Amino acid sequence: MEYDVIIIGAGSMGMSAGYYLTEAGQTVALIDSDDPPHEEGSHHGETRLIRHAYGEGGNYVPLALHAQKLWEELDEKTEERIFLKTGVLNFGAKGNVFLETVQKSAEEYQLPLDVMTAEEINNRWPGFQLDAGAVGYFERNSGVLFSENAVRAYRTLAEKNGADLYTNRSVQAIETTADQVTVKLTDGEIKGKKLLISAGKGTNQVTKLLDISLPLTPVRKTFSWFTAAEVANYTEESFPGWGHVDQESTYYGFPSIDSAGLKIGRHDAGHPLEDPGELAPFGTYSEDKQETLAFARKHFSKDIDLKEGRVCTYTNTPDEDFIIDYLPGHTNIVVACGFSGHGFKFASGIGESLARLLTDRELAVSLESFQLNRFDGYQ
Template sequence: MIYDVIIIGAGSMGMSAGYYLTESGQKVALVDSYDPPHDEGSHHGGTRLIRHAYGEGGNYVPLALHSQKLWEELEEKTEERIFSKTGVLNFGLKGNVFLDTVQKSAEEYNLPLEVMTAKDINTRWPGFQLQDEMIGYFEKNSGVLFSENAVRTYRALAEQNGADLYTNSRVQAIETEADQVTVKLTDDEVKGKKLLISAGKGTNQVTRLLDITLPITPVRKTFSWFKAGEETNYEEGVFPGWGHIDEDSTYYGFPSIDGTGLKIGRHDGGNPIDNPGELEPFGTFPEDEQETLSFAHKYFSEDIERKEGRVCTYTNTPDEDFIIDYLPGYENIIVACGFSGHGFKFSSGIGESLTKMLMDKKTVVSLESFRLNRFDNQ
């Protein structure tokens, strides 16, 4: 069979694209080194935040709003649990650039955003214990995405639509012609008219088969779930998703969903990964346990205790913006990578956009700021 599109990397972006492509009548092969959803990439751990008033830059807001619409459509279509409107609180010190950008993007796109003092926050959500000099911006329409369930749902729909999955399959070589791409696997080969590479931390392992190395760095990250004495303060339906930003660090977290506990992770920092196939387990480094626990005691409660810690990966670009573009020198190969720890929320919109690119159609939202040529002079 000659597929319309081969997708290498069937995680967040790849599986979403697989669904939207098959919905559009395309014949699709999805190739993954594991069996998605899995815990070897960036989509595991159960949950991800979706924010609309975007501190990373107002250019993300149209994509965030369109992605939100698509998540809600997916939930309605399947009756799977994809999104919980917990609201999201961003808090920190006054004058913080990230928080200022949140406010500016809310104003520009007329998004509901509540400005709160530390006292307001501590009163509404007794699980917080913020210092007086802090402020917060609360987005009532944002919330939590169930990441693994979303990938699982996209997979089920894509397979129903006729997609073929090549799971636990390693790419050994890629051969290209003007109108065809052949992907050689360990025990098989797949032929298609076009190729999408969305392989997360393994992206450069794939592109190097075509003598191309992209400006991305895989980074080992950790996150943990915590138990508090007053568990009811942190339950879904009571406590919001949240993010904290200061000059030295960025943290994020989730309410306790279905009794799992308060979830906290650190967004910045982390350890670069030399071998993407091997991740040191949680607890290998002192900061794995120290950082989030110290943060929890400072801003939430002294009686919080860790329940479980996990490891995941970010794939960072130098500017922490995404790469979504044609691979240099190839008119039938697109790469989507470098999502830098804040990409999952957009994967519905990006999957749809990749579908349109692969079918030579105009995307709903501009992806111009994610072009590779922005790194030409670096």
Template sequence: MLYDVIIVGAGSMGMAAGYYLTESGQTVALVDAFDPPHEAGSHHGKTRLIRHAYGEGSSYVPLVLHAQNLWEELDKKTEERIFAKTGVLNFGLKGSTFLNTVEQSAKKHQLPLQIMSAEEINQYWSGFQLNKGLIGYFESNSGVLFSENAIRTYRILAEKNGADVYTNSHIQSIDTQTDQVTVQLEGEKLTGKKLLITAGKGTNQVTSLLNIKLPLTPLRKTFSWLNAAQNSHYKEGVFPGWSYADENSTYYGFPNMDGTGLKIGRHDGGRPLDDPQELEPFDSYPEDEHEVVDFVRKHFSKNIELSEGKVCTYTSTPDEDFIIDYLPGYENILVACGFSGHGFKFASGIGDSLAKMLMYKEPAVSLENFRLNRFSDSFSFFSK
């Protein structure tokens, strides 16, 4: 069979793209080294925040609003929870770069944003105990995405539309011609008109088969759950999602969703990985536990203790923006990567955009800022 598109990496972006392609009648093969949803990619851990007044840059706002609309559409197509409008509180030191950009994003795109003092935050959400000098920007329309539910739903819908999903499959080689691409798996060969690579931390492992190395750095990261099951101050509907930033650190967290406890992680920092496939377990380093517990004791009002920790991998570009572009020298091989840390919220919108690009249609939101040529003066894409 000659597929319209072969997708290597059926995680957040790949599975979403597969669904939107099949919705348009395209024939699709989705290939993954595991069985999505799973814990070896960037979508595990049950939940992700979706923020609209974007502190990473106002240019992201149109994309996140497009993604929000698509998440809400997906929510209506399944009995699984996809989105919960918990609201998101962005807080930190007044004048920090992150909070200034949150405010600028809201003003530029006319987004609702409530400015709150530390005292007002402590009174409104009794779970906080913020010190004077901190300030908050509350986004009432933002909230929490259920990442594994979303991947599972996209997969079910894509398969109903006729997509073939090849799980626990490892790529041996990629053969390219002008009008088609052949992907050799262990014992099976797939042929398609186009190839989409959305392989997360395994991206350079795939592109190396084409003698291409992209500017991606893998980092070992952790996230934690804290025991708050009996504490009504932190339950969903009472406590918001939140993010914190100053000039030295960035944290994020979630209310107690479905009795799982408070989930908290640190966005910055992390330990470089020589091999992104090898992750040392949680508690291998002192900071795994202490940096989150110390943060909670400083900013939260109730005595809550660490109950579980997990590890994951961030795979980021030098400027921490995404890569969405055709590979150098290939007109039928599209790559999308570098999403780690803040990418999942965009997965619906990016999946839709990738599908349109592969069908030679204009995406709903411009992706020009994510082109590879922004690195061309400082990075060689070809392996030696």
């Protein structure tokens, strides 16, 4: 059998794309080195934030709004819990460029955004203890996505539509012609008309089979759950998702969902990985525990303690914007990668966009800013 589209990497973006391709009547093969959802990719850890007014750049807002619509549609199609509207508070010092961009993007796209002082924040959510100089921007329509549930839901729907999954498989070689791609596995081969590479931290391991290396840096990251004496202040009913940016660091976090504890991660810093397959366990570095705990005790509660920590991987591009484009020299191979730790919220919208791109249909939102030609050597 020759598939319409083969997908290498059936995580957040690949599984979403697989579903939307089957909805468009395409035959699809999804290949993954594990059995998604799993803890070896970038979608584990249960939850992700979705923000609409976007500090990373206003060009992301249309994609965020498109993704939000699709997440809500997925919520209606599955019994899985997909989206929880907690609202998201971005806070930091006045004059911060990230926060100013949040405000500008909200104004440009007429998004509801509450501007709050530190006193107003502390009074509304007693779980915060922010310094007097802080300012906050609260998006009431944003919230929390359940990442593993979403991947599982897309998998169920894609398989129901006829997609074939090849799990726990390793790609050994890729052969291409103008109208056919052959992916060779350890136990056979799969043929298709088009190929999507969405392999996360393993993307360059796949593209090197085509003698191409993309500007990607896998980085080891951590996130943790915390318990606090004032448990009632941090429940999903009483506390928002949030992000904090200053000149020294960027943190993000979630309320305690299903009593799991307050979840906090550091977005910047981390340790670049020479081998993305080798992740040092949580606690290997002193900052794994100390940095986030110090941050939590400063901004939330002095009576807070670490409950559990895990490691994950960001796959960063030089500018931390995504890569979604045809692979250089190939008219039937698309690559989606480099999501730099802020991509999951867009996975529904990106998957739907990839399905349109691979079937030569008009896109609902522009992907122009994610083209490879913005980097030297990929013109």
